[in-house]
Amino acid sequence: MSASALTTPPNLPKNRASGVNTPLVEVHELVKRFESFTALNNVSLRIGRSEFFTLLGPSGCGKTTLLRIIAGFEHPSAGALRLDGEDLIALGPNQRPINTVFQSYALFPHMNVRDNVAFGLSMLRAKPAVIAERVEEMLALVKLGHLADRRPAQLSGGQQQRVALARALAPRPRLLLLDEPLSALDFKLRKEMQFELKRLQRETNVTFVLVTHDQEEALTMSDRIAVMSEGLLQQVGTPEEIYETPANRFVADFIGEANLLAGRSLGRARDDLVMVRPERVSLKRPGPGVNGKAMGIVTLVTYVGADTIYETELPDSVVVKARMRDREDRFAPGDQVAIDWPDRAERMLGAAPETGVAA
Amino acid sequence: MRARPFDWRKTPGIAPFAAFAIIFLYAPLVVLVIYAFNANNVVTIWTSFSLKWFGVAIQDQAIRDATFNSIVVAVASTILATIIATLGALGLERGPNFRGRGTAIGLVGLPLVVPEIVTAVTTLVFFSGIGLNLGLFNLIIAHTVFCIPFAMLPIQARLKEMPAGVEEAARDLYADERRLFMKVTLPLLAPGIMSGAMLAFVTSLDDFIISLMLAGAGTTTLPVYIYSMLRVGVTPEINAISTLLLLLSLIFVVAALLLTRKRS
Numbered sequence: 252m253s254a255s256a257l258t259t260p261p262n263l264p265k266n267r268a269s270g271v272n273t274p275l276v277e278v279h280e281l282v283k284r285f286e287s288f289t290a291l292n293n294v295s296l297r298i299g300r301s302e303f304f305t306l307l308g309p310s311g312c313g314k315t316t317l318l319r320i321i322a323g324f325e326h327p328s329a330g331a332l333r334l335d336g337e338d339l340i341a342l343g344p345n346q347r348p349i350n351t352v353f354q355s356y357a358l359f360p361h362m363n364v365r366d367n368v369a370f371g372l373s374m375l376r377a378k379p380a381v382i383a384e385r386v387e388e389m390l391a392l393v394k395l396g397h398l399a400d401r402r403p404a405q406l407s408g409g410q411q412q413r414v415a416l417a418r419a420l421a422p423r424p425r426l427l428l429l430d431e432p433l434s435a436l437d438f439k440l441r442k443e444m445q446f447e448l449k450r451l452q453r454e455t456n457v458t459f460v461l462v463t464h465d466q467e468e469a470l471t472m473s474d475r476i477a478v479m480s481e482g483l484l485q486q487v488g489t490p491e492e493i494y495e496t497p498a499n500r501f502v503a504d505f506i507g508e509a510n511l512l513a514g515r516s517l518g519r520a521r522d523d524l525v526m527v528r529p530e531r532v533s534l535k536r537p538g539p540g541v542n543g544k545a546m547g548i549v550t551l552v553t554y555v556g557a558d559t560i561y562e563t564e565l566p567d568s569v570v571v572k573a574r575m576r577d578r579e580d581r582f583a584p585g586d587q588v589a590i591d592w593p594d595r596a597e598r599m600l601g602a603a604p605e606t607g608v609a610a
Numbered sequence: 611m612r613a614r615p616f617d618w619r620k621t622p623g624i625a626p627f628a629a630f631a632i633i634f635l636y637a638p639l640v641v642l643v644i645y646a647f648n649a650n651n652v653v654t655i656w657t658s659f660s661l662k663w664f665g666v667a668i669q670d671q672a673i674r675d676a677t678f679n680s681i682v683v684a685v686a687s688t689i690l691a692t693i694i695a696t697l698g699a700l701g702l703e704r705g706p707n708f709r710g711r712g713t714a715i716g717l718v719g720l721p722l723v724v725p726e727i728v729t730a731v732t733t734l735v736f737f738s739g740i741g742l743n744l745g746l747f748n749l750i751i752a753h754t755v756f757c758i759p760f761a762m763l764p765i766q767a768r769l770k771e772m773p774a775g776v777e778e779a780a781r782d783l784y785a786d787e788r789r790l791f792m793k794v795t796l797p798l799l800a801p802g803i804m805s806g807a808m809l810a811f812v813t814s815l816d817d818f819i820i821s822l823m824l825a826g827a828g829t830t831t832l833p834v835y836i837y838s839m840l841r842v843g844v845t846p847e848i849n850a851i852s853t854l855l856l857l858l859s860l861i862f863v864v865a866a867l868l869l870t871r872k873r874s
Contacts, residue, residue, distance in 0.1 A: 345781045351782045354775075355773070357776045357778065357779035359779070370785075374780075374783055374786075
């Protein structure tokens with residue numbers, strides 16, 4: 252497949268022989284080294300068609316570098332990158348049927364909303380009538396038809412965000428990349444846009460690859476999540492898999508809250524690292540017939556509305572958090588409690604470190 | 611609004627000081643313009659209102675030649691300097707990083723800090739050393755060189771403050787290098803290029819020392835000619851020319867203001 256075939260408007264019907272079984276995006280052993288540090292260390296990934304896929308990790312984990320390599324702004328040091336089975340590495344960003352929603356939106360300040368949205372199609376030399384129709388369609392999709400003549404500077408942050416989305420979706424990319432698109436919005440707007448993004452992805456059926464450091468955002472929006480840290484892929488899975496069965500200590504710690512306990516703190520023979528989510532932990536008053544995984548003392552009670560969070564301390568000063576909804580039986584600091592959780596709520600994360608484990 | 615801990619406008623004595631500064635700066639200009647309309651042959655003695663000296667100035671062949679030279683040199687060196695400055699700024703700000711980039715930026719800005727008399731003497735020595743004798747072109751070359759940093763400053767500033775990622779966004783949206791430049795970079799750079807060009811034009815038109823050193827017979831520029839007139843004696847004709855020059859600069863400043871206002 253030549254470069255020019257990829258640059259013909261990406262709205263051609265998907266009649267590729269590669270079919271549905273091959274992944275849309277294939278990242279194979281990708282390495283990116285900057286002068287003195289490795290941003291991506293042998294990352295391999297497959298992203299399916301119409302998937303909402305999220306790259307999640309703390310800043311500096313390599314997620315943005317990976318996104319920029321897929322978009323074509325960075326050149327990998329080694330490895331392969333394929334879209335529908337075609338090698339992308341040699342193609343510039345303007346030759347890939349991939350569009351990006353930038354963190355800063357990067358709208359063209361000298362053009363109105365309509366011309367911003369039309370830009371991609373006009374660069375692809377689509378017919379003016381086709382462009383006009385598509386722009387109207389996109390503006391309706393993001394509910395901005397009434398602001399088509401405004402300049403970006405005359406729009407609110409949320410509106411600029413929608414223009415950026417419409418502009419990136421207008422050329423019908425085979426893949427849409429979103430670089431922390433919601434990070435500049437305030438909390439309430441961010442929640443709204445999360446649903447909005449999910450809706451757009453369903454309606455357009457385009458594959459979305461989202462980069463975020465916000466684990467809650469990743470959990471609520473994604474079909475699958477790739478958790479990254481220090482240039483390495485830590486785990487790829489559905490939000491449920493990532494949350495319930497984290498592959499390692501980093502994932503357990505980064506996603507949600509986790510009690511990380513050494514087996515020895517629980518009086519076990521095997522000193523494995525045990526992960527239990529606070530909401531799976533229950534506290535009981537000690538007494539005859541009451542069993543628990545451990546005994547402890549309540550040290551801190553925090554009321555957070557729907558739940559109450561208890562911090563308890565085991566005899567060896569290790570802290571265990573419990574998040575409980577029960578309003579009948581409240582505990583107070585100093586209470587002796589039996590700390591318990593179902594066996595299946597435990598996740599073993601290999602050998603515990605020698606030093607104490609902080610929850 | 612939060613109360614400001616310090617408001618310089620409320621500083622005691624600031625108003626009279628400001629008034630004095632403004633009078634100090636503008637009173638000579640006002641006087642100059644008023645006496646341009648003086649009918650008397652002696653500039654300092656007011657007799658009656660007259661436009662006669664404007665007529666004299668406009669019909670003076672030497673002034674016409676000097677004005678023509680000044681405008682040709684200013685226009686040519688502005689165009690050349692602005693093109694070179696635009697390319698230079700793009701290369702330094704957008705091109706790949708290279709060894710000596712900082713030195714290059716410093717060298718381009720050198721004419722801003724080197725005393726003009728040094729530039730003038732070295733240029734004169736250099737031109738006569740290589741035997742370059744192209745009349746007005748000598749002046750155009752010299753003016754282009756010292757106008758480049760003036761033209762480059764606003765262009766560089768504009769490039770630096772260009773919103774993050776718009777050029778990447780254009781490439782992401784299928785723009786090739788040529789259309790990226792024509793549709794995004796250049797339109798966003800245009801106000802910077804315009805102000806760069808105006809700065810270059812005014813700097814060239816205003817230049818005296820370098821022009822004095824390089825100007826030969828027939829290539830005298832207006833500032834140099836005015837200076838030679840002063841040595842003979844000050845007539846209101848000089849006031850009239852100066853007033854016309856002032857008007858020209860005002861037009862430029864207003865045009866620049868209107869242009870930038872329209873953009874934002």
